[in-house]
Amino acid sequence: MASIELQNITKIYGDAKRKRDLLAIDDVSLTVERNEFLCLLGSSGCGKSTLLNMIAGFEKPTKGTVTVGGKPVDGPGADRGMVFQQATLMPWLPVWENIAFHLRLKGWRKTDRRAAAQEYIDLVGLKGFENHYPAELSGGMSQRVGIARALLLNPQVILMDEPFAALDAQTKMDMQEELVAIWQKQRCTIVFVTHSVDEALVLGTQVAVLTSRPGPPARTHRTGSAASARHHQPALQRPQAPHPEPDPGGGPAAAAGRRGMTGAIQPQPPDLPPIGATVVTGDGAGVMEDAALGIRGGRPVHAGLEEICAEADKDARALWARA
Amino acid sequence: MTALSKFWERAVVPVLILAAWEIVSRSGLLPAALLPAPSVVLHSWADWVFGFDETAQANSGRWLADALSSAVRVAAGYGIAVATGVLLGIAIGWWSWVERAIEPTIQMLRPVPPVSWIPVAIIWFGIANKPAIFLVFLGAFFPILMNTIHGVKTADRNLIRAASMMGATEQQLLRHVVFPAALPSIFAGLRIGIGAAWMLTVTAEMVAVKSGLGYVLWDSYYFLRYDLVLAAMASIGLLGYVTDALIKLLMSAALHWQHASTLQSREG
Numbered sequence: 162m163a164s165i166e167l168q169n170i171t172k173i174y175g176d177a178k179r180k181r182d183l184l185a186i187d188d189v190s191l192t193v194e195r196n197e198f199l200c201l202l203g204s205s206g207c208g209k210s211t212l213l214n215m216i217a218g219f220e221k222p223t224k225g226t227v228t229v230g231g232k233p234v235d236g237p238g239a240d241r242g243m244v245f246q247q248a249t250l251m252p253w254l255p256v257w258e259n260i261a262f263h264l265r266l267k268g269w270r271k272t273d274r275r276a277a278a279q280e281y282i283d284l285v286g287l288k289g290f291e292n293h294y295p296a297e298l299s300g301g302m303s304q305r306v307g308i309a310r311a312l313l314l315n316p317q318v319i320l321m322d323e324p325f326a327a328l329d330a331q332t333k334m335d336m337q338e339e340l341v342a343i344w345q346k347q348r349c350t351i352v353f354v355t356h357s358v359d360e361a362l363v364l365g366t367q368v369a370v371l372t373s374r375p376g377p378p379a380r381t382h383r384t385g386s387a388a389s390a391r392h393h394q395p396a397l398q399r400p401q402a403p404h405p406e407p408d409p410g411g412g413p414a415a416a417a418g419r420r421g422m423t424g425a426i427q428p429q430p431p432d433l434p435p436i437g438a439t440v441v442t443g444d445g446a447g448v449m450e451d452a453a454l455g456i457r458g459g460r461p462v463h464a465g466l467e468e469i470c471a472e473a474d475k476d477a478r479a480l481w482a483r484a
Numbered sequence: 485m486t487a488l489s490k491f492w493e494r495a496v497v498p499v500l501i502l503a504a505w506e507i508v509s510r511s512g513l514l515p516a517a518l519l520p521a522p523s524v525v526l527h528s529w530a531d532w533v534f535g536f537d538e539t540a541q542a543n544s545g546r547w548l549a550d551a552l553s554s555a556v557r558v559a560a561g562y563g564i565a566v567a568t569g570v571l572l573g574i575a576i577g578w579w580s581w582v583e584r585a586i587e588p589t590i591q592m593l594r595p596v597p598p599v600s601w602i603p604v605a606i607i608w609f610g611i612a613n614k615p616a617i618f619l620v621f622l623g624a625f626f627p628i629l630m631n632t633i634h635g636v637k638t639a640d641r642n643l644i645r646a647a648s649m650m651g652a653t654e655q656q657l658l659r660h661v662v663f664p665a666a667l668p669s670i671f672a673g674l675r676i677g678i679g680a681a682w683m684l685t686v687t688a689e690m691v692a693v694k695s696g697l698g699y700v701l702w703d704s705y706y707f708l709r710y711d712l713v714l715a716a717m718a719s720i721g722l723l724g725y726v727t728d729a730l731i732k733l734l735m736s737a738a739l740h741w742q743h744a745s746t747l748q749s750r751e752g
Contacts, residue, residue, distance in 0.1 A: 249643055
């Protein structure tokens with residue numbers, strides 16, 4: 162069953178001052194299946210955040226329809242959890258109250274809220290920080306709270322708008338790993354907006370590439386899953402994550418199999434560059450097929466898959482050289 | 485720094501001023517009745533409070549009653565101003581139709597000095613507590629209202645988005661997000677408002693009421709009791725200071741999250 166469906170979305174922003182309308186999104190159609198991890202990839206200003214905001218219900222398309230779980234979206238709601246670029250936590254509430262804010266709105270008693278929050282506090286590795294205020298947290302910790310807050314809604318869909326953009330490289334890698342672990346555990350649909358090719362390839366089971374403004378998504382590419390990225394972790398020589406990772410349930414390879422991935426995941430030769438390029442070569446060209454999921458626009462591809470991979474490879478090599 | 489040297493740091497300026505004042509009034513530069521020495525003021529004040537030797541004449545021993553009647557007026561007028569100012573401020577800041585409907589009227593009334601309402605207040609409410617309470621309300625209402633509007637308007641839109649993502653209704657947004665987000669601003673308004681409240685009680689008592697610290701001040705002026713005038717001024721200052729300190733205490737309890745990080749680093 163399709164979890165999210167965008168049909169022929171067009172968004173035009175009126176610009177009264179310049180007497181000119183700005184076409185932000187031009188006839189985009191996109192389908193996200195249940196339990197997919199879709200990365201919306203594109204450069205700044207291509208409308209990827211606008212698309213995400215439409216799924217969230219913060220913005221309305223000028224033309225076209227958005228449905229989530231078969232129901233048309235007509236405003237923000239707790240069935241779609243969102244993680245923002247900045248954590249946007251209520252500064253007057255301690256960590257656990259922020260995470261359980263939804264339950265506060267539902268009128269739960271304090272002790273019940275506290276108990277319900279604990280599961281998610283543990284899940285994102287914030288044990289011991291329950292009573293800290295947002296001002297006392299680092300950027301990475303704030304984003305963990307934001308993720309836990311979205312997870313507690315137990316939504317069909319989690320929307321993430323460049324949640325790791327403001328984090329340093331090290332924290333970003335740790336958070337990506339944890340996000341994948343959480344996604345495998347929670348079994349939910351994630352739409353993740355990013356401008357980083359590396360990030361899209363590391364995290365996504367699918368990548369939708371948007372051309373620059375006005376942007377239809379060129380194509381959806383099925384990449385190596387987030388699980389396979391985890392599988393290559395030893396080659397990346399990442400330092401141990403600060404918190405024990407939950408068992409993804411049968412190991413990453415098994416998870417990939419369940420998710421219909423093809424191709425065995427090969428262990429990497431030690432001289433290969435990390436991150437994006439690793440994922441691509443690991444799964445082989447066969448996995449990087451154009452799944453053509455829900456693409457009806459039929460627009461030309463902005464950047465070919467080979468170019469994306471080459472780009473990621475270059476980035477990865479640069480990163481590797483610096484390390 | 486030790487507690488003692490910290491105390492002296494605070495005390496040195498008031499002590500110097502009092503010493504200079506005492507010297508000048510004892511030197512005979514001005515008639516003693518027009519510039520009573522601090523020691524004389526203190527003596528009269530003490531008699532006003534405790535009533536031991538009738539220095540304060542009719543007022544001897546009546547300070548607590550005077551202070552209380554002023555404080556009751558402040559409390560009543562200020563309480564009404566807080567309730568209406570905060571509620572109306574949130575409404576004006578949140579719904580633009582309320583802003584369009586009410587703001588022009590408010591902004592026209594705001595520049596009118598509260599004191600100029602005294603004649604009207606006396607006609608409407610007579611000579612008693614009511615006109616004083618009305619004036620206190622007028623003085624405290626506008627700063628509280630303006631700061632609340634500002635606080636609501638500058639509340640982080642992203643927090644509102646986050647809360648509506650979690651399914652908050654409009655009423656819940658106002659209660660759980662907008663109000664706490666505006667609270668620092670509201671408290672700024674409350675502190676400005678309490679100063680205005682004391683100012684206007686005293687003004688009202690000089691003109692329209694026959695009790696309270698302001699009445700004693702004005703009455704003593706008619707009898708050339710400058711020692712009591714000064715004692716009344718000091719009493720008002722003291723009560724103003726105490727009420728402001730109470731609001732500050734309330735503020736630091738309500739906004740403790742603002743200081744969380746600084747406390748942390750101080751301990752570290």
